[in-house]
Amino acid sequence: MRKQTVQAFMTIGPVVIAPERTLADAHRLMRERGIRHLPVVDAGALVGVVSQRDLYLLETLRGVDAEQERVREAMATEPFAVPPDAPLDQVADHMAEHRLGSAVVVDRGVVIGLFTTVDALRALGTLVRRRGTRPARTPPRAPPAGVSRRPDR
Template identity: 45%
Template sequence: MTPLPHTVGQEQTLSAAQALMEKHHIRHLPVLHGGKLVGLLSERDVGLIGALNDVNPDEVKVEEAMSPEPWTVRHDSAVTDVIREMTRHKYGSAVVVDAHGKLLGIFTTHDALQVLGEILEGQRLSKPPPA
């Protein structure tokens, strides 16, 4: 999980959000309004809007392109359950929140691959060397 991820305001422009994504090499931005989670903007969302010929990303607000109800998980959720749901629904990320819905972090497919790598590395280290 990436704790305290970069975020974007719903009133910001798509071009500003895209610049933030490019600067920090990220594909998902939680969208906040008054400190409250109100959506999720993905690189895919930005690309879909950007592909429209008559749309200027300097004039389109994040709230017009974001997913308004992002999938959230509690901070104490089992990582295996989160990964299973991400796989089942083809989610690229899970927004991690506390019991009150406050943004704590974001868990992405990159994080899931890191977990898998750690598991596989642990299995490799626990096996005796070949004879």
């Protein structure tokens, strides 16, 4: 089986936002497009990523006005960026280890895709179906009411 890359499963041409746009603008874009992550691009270069969770967290702070505050205040300034030919398993492992919701796919300095946890789950489903694999064992069923799994000692 050939090595799978992130490019095969990424969302192509993601919606991006400028750091000077407001948090309200970011929310609006996310709602309209049904997305939870926005790469932040300034003069064509990736400078951050903002998630729906980032926006909600910042907006819970006293005195924050979503119509006035800028995306740069909510974005992560060191986004996980990968090339399109990055191995899928390595990207997924890194995202899981660091509890990241997305990887921004960048080719020659240009954002070309976004690989999210939803994309990772789609990839998992596709790869399992292709291999025709089944779980090594079925999960145990819950015992009937009043019966303990642990034997008495």
